[in-house]
Amino acid sequence: MKKLLAFLTLGLLLFLAACSSEGGSAKEPGNNGDTSDSAENAEKQEVTFWHSMGGAGQEALNKIVEEYNTSQDGIQVNAEYQGTYDESLTKFNAVAGSDSAPSVIQTFEIGTMSMINSGQITPIQEFVDADSYDMSGLEENITNYYSLDGKFYSMPFNSSTPVMYYNKDAFKAAGLDPETPPATYEEVEEASKKIVESNPEMKGFALQAYGWLWEQLLANQGALLLNNDNGRTDTPTEIGWTEEEGKSILEWVKRMVDDETFANYGTNGDNMMAGFLAGDVSMFLQSSASSRDVIDNAPFEVGIAYLPHPEDKERQGVVIGGASLWMIDGKSEEEQKAAWEFMKYLQTPEIQAEWHVGTGYFAINPGAYEEQVVKDAHAEKPQLQVTVDQLQDTKASYATQGALMDMLPEGRKIMETALEKIYNGGDVDEAYNTAVEQFNVAIEQANAARGE
Structure with missing residues (x-):
């Protein structure tokens, strides 16, 4: 009897499960079992786009992606946030070559050689050539960085350079001309002294480690980060700057530390910006991509100026920062073509205008600056024009074109340690010599790892 009951119970459960399964896929009247979105997406070629945009940048990007998806019927781009550039790159390396790899990934500029050396990308030059796409129509001082031996491996996307932000109200209170910001290291020092004299509660200058x-401060002097033309004519074997060029930055900061006009925020850029907005420091260097946030949130008038340089050096300009978009290898021809169409869409003047105004990043396509939305934004916030002027005034050279090597993330950490030593009262010679030694070792180890 027990066996019979167990059998009947099992049969009943199976019957109910079958009914449940059928009910879960039951077709509602009028939609044939699919929502309009899922039905539409099923007919589109999907493109998985890994990115590292957070905050306002993510909001602006999501809006652009949504606009693209609704602008045509053949492609569905799925934008997926993957954390910081470092975190995203680590995730990519873990899935590269598998079906889990994205179609396109956004990677910071110093990851260029790591991506090339990975063997997991398809250079966009293949699509540029096949499509007769004119890269010369894009901003030259941006595309210069991403061109290697006349070949483009990735598509520039979010690009920025550092600028100097300053408190115009504090300048007025100190008797300084708010329309004539300091242009040299020495002028920054003198302005800082006057700021502190007028307001002992405010420091003059801050530089994030x-x-x-x-x-950037090296390039503005015309100095190379790496030898062999910043790694653009041959693989680097050692640092490219001279002792005078390298020490000038540390000595500049050391003088302000000793004068007690320097605000030490260490490596924390968020705290530095918060200190500026709170009126704790009158000048600081940071990415131009922060311009909208700084201007909109400051309770005082914000000025933006070019990056300073030593008074005995002529200003050379800035190296493009930010990130580019990489086409991942091993995907179908249809998927790669769809990804290429999306990349081209992002470079149109209208979209670049939207991106520039919404984030503060540069327009990759200079035609965007002729769009009315940009003209209106620059009229309302003329400081934004300064960031563009600095980029376009940059003198093209190997120094301002930027360095290429897979050890650059490690190199940055080395220089951050050297800067922090100076901020905390350390000796310039000791900090400098240690940094140079470690930087050269990092270069040697990177070359050895590649068998060079």
Whole structure:
């Protein structure tokens, strides 16, 4: 009897499960069992886009992707946030070559050689050639970085350079001309002294201990980060800057530390920006991509100026920062073509205008600056025009084209340690010599790992 009951119970459960399964896929009147979105997406070629945009950048990007998806019927781009550039790159390396790899990945500029050496990408030059796409129509001082031996491996996307932000109200209170910001290291020092004299509660200047800013201050002097033309004519074997060029940055900061006009925020850029907005420091260096946030949130008038340089050096300009988009190898021809169409869409003047105004990043396509939305934004916030002017005034050279090597993330950490030593009262010679030795060792180890 027990066996019979067990059998009947099992039969009943199976019957109910079958009914449940059928009910779960039951077709509702009028939709044939699919939502309109899922039915539409099923007919589209999907493109998986890994990115590292957070905050306002993510909001602007999601809006652009949504607009693209609804603008045509053949392609569905799925934008997926993967954390910081470092985190995203680590995830990519774990799935590269598998079906889990994305169609397109956004990677920071210093990851260029790592991506090329990975063997997991398809250079976009293949699509540029096949499509007769004119890369010369894009901003030259941006595309210069991503061109290697006349070949493009990735498509520039979010690009920025550092600028100097300053408190115009504090300048006025100190008797400084708010429309004539400091242009040299020495002028920054003198302005800082006057700021502190007028307001002992405010420091004059802050510099985040950030390797990217170190590189920019070198390039503005015309100095190379790596030898062999910043790694663009041959594989680097050692540092490219001279002792005078390298020490000038550390000595500049050391003088302000000793004068007690320097605000030490270490490696924390968020705290530095918060200190500026709170009126604790009157000047700081940071990415131009922060311009909208700084201007919109400051309770005082914000000025933006070019990156400073030593007074005995002529200003050379800045190296493009940010990231580019990489086409991942091993995908179907249809998927790669769809990804290429999306990349081209992102470079149109209208979309670049939307991106520039929404984030503060540069427009990759200079035609965007003729769009009315950009003209209106620059009229309302003329500081944004300064960031564009600095980029376009940059003198093309190997120094401002930027360095290429797979050890650059490690190199940045080395220089950050050197800067922090100075911020905390350390000796310039000791910090500099240690940094140079470690930087050269990192270059040697990277070459050895590749068998060079």
